[in-house]
Amino acid sequence: MAHYELIMYGSETCILSGVTDITPLKRVEENLAEHANYDALTGILNRRGGLEALNNWLANPHSEASSCIVCFIDLNNLKQVNDCYGHQAGDEMIKEVCTVISERLHAEDLFFRYGGDEFIILFFQKDWQQVTSIWASIQQMFAEKNSSSGKPYTLSASRVLYHCEKDTDLSIEEIIKRADLEMYKDKQGQRLASSPFGEMV
Template identity: 40%
Template sequence: MRAGMEQGTPDRKGFLAGWKARRAPRSSDSGALVAALNKAVFDAVADGIVSLDREGRVTFLNRAAQTLGQCRERDSLGRRGEEVFPFMAALPTLDTIPRERFEVVLCGCDGEIIPLEIVAAPIIEARQVTGTVVVFRDIRERRHAEESRRLAAAVVEWSPQAIVVADLGGMIIIVNPAFSRLSGFASEDIVGKPVSVLRSDHHDAAFHAALRQTLDRDGLWCGEVWNRHKDGTPYAVWLSITRVSAEAGGGFLVGFYFDITERKRHEARILQEANHDALTGLPNRRMVEEGLEIALAQARRGGHRVAVLLIDLDGFKAVNDTHGHDAGDVLLCEMARRMAATLRVGDMVARLGGDEFLVLLAPLGDDAENGARRVARHLVEQIARPVLHEDISLRVSASIGIAIGDGTCEGGPLIKQADQAMYVVKRSGKHGFHFYEANKDDKEEA
């Protein structure tokens, strides 16, 4: 029984050997498996891969090669490489194949020219060259990137706008020739230095902090900035700063700007002409009326008072008629200078026209009348002093009307009250001042 069982029971070693034999692939199966694995790997590669035998016939091509060559594997195997891929005609002979990269072009079926980068190497088996492997890749994107870089470099180089590129810490990396022409700083003078060396003293630290805060929040800032030339001269620019992110992290600050100094000067001249008297340089009626409205608005908020002094030069017409308009102009300019010298910082004197001037005193406290009286007395004294012109002594006097107002007043009525008070002085013999008195002066005006 035991012998029978032993006879009928499979030998353990024989069973394992048979199982292994059944599980082990045949050599032909093993070769097919390796070939399939290789093909899967090569088909996953983005580069085109083609192998040629010694006669230059295609023995293998991966999926990328078929896509780039617009061909199918079954139609390509066995054909000469240059028939499938015309650029292969430029390959060197089998024995002189270099292992260096070079570039060719592939013409697609639709006529599109595809630039390729190629490297070819010999296939060596048993110390014999049995074929060639050719690896090539589409470099259109790289060419496009290179072209974009060349274009960007040309734009920076030839742009009429000044361009500055800095890192996020504010250290200058690149400047273009337009920047150098505008700022006076050559590239070697400024690259590697902080952008703060370009700042003038026109802006305080709060301005630059607000600029940086906006740039960090929005990635963009635009506005007018006064920069400093290499020789120290300030100049105005319109500046646009953009934060550009880099693929590898971090980023850059790119500034574009152009010179607006002449425009700012022109605007200043226009503003000066619009708000100032051409002869004396004093503020004109428009500017002083705006200043009065601002002063009254501040008086409403602060609870203080303002004073308006209307000044008429007595005897000015006689100077003009006797000595001519040149003498009259000299007299007006000197009177304007004396009046301005009499006032506090923040007060204003304006020429309303002809020989009429207006002084605005603001702010004034509870003793507004005394303050206005001191100024008026000083003005009367200064205006009465003679003016020497071409050995001629020119003399005038001043009639000054004063009106005191607070936050409840309007500018126009306050000027009218000062005008009424001034005419009281005129009627009283001139050369003096008078405070507006509501009931009395209104009756006289009527």
């Protein structure tokens, strides 16, 4: 960083200059920015970073993608794993799920942690069938890992899809809320279907 200032030296006007190396400061700023946008446990984007990326896409008129498919993910049985085997096991479960999902995504897809056991994928430049196929491959990898891991818990996650157009009048919060509502209805349907009496359990 250079700084210049006009000063009088005797009867002459001079320029006083100073140079400071701010490389270490910039490195600290970059590290802080990275920590602010990434989840410490999984290494993927956190809620702040993910929603900021979604907002940037909505606000960018030059983006190649005119729409995206929001995939709202809810890990199954995380509370039970934490209660039965401890939070370390729960953390391992979260990390394993994120690793499997990340390995199946493409460079243009955006994956972030929305909450404790809730995650979101933003699929750009893909249709419904392509997204469904990707999720099927994720489920297949869950099954393969479960059969060979020898761990007392299984990797499992539920998901719902919500199609979002760039020119939508909905806010980011409303988009996420709609996807979350679809997840809630899906979970309620699963509970109803699993009850032998046709009632919620």
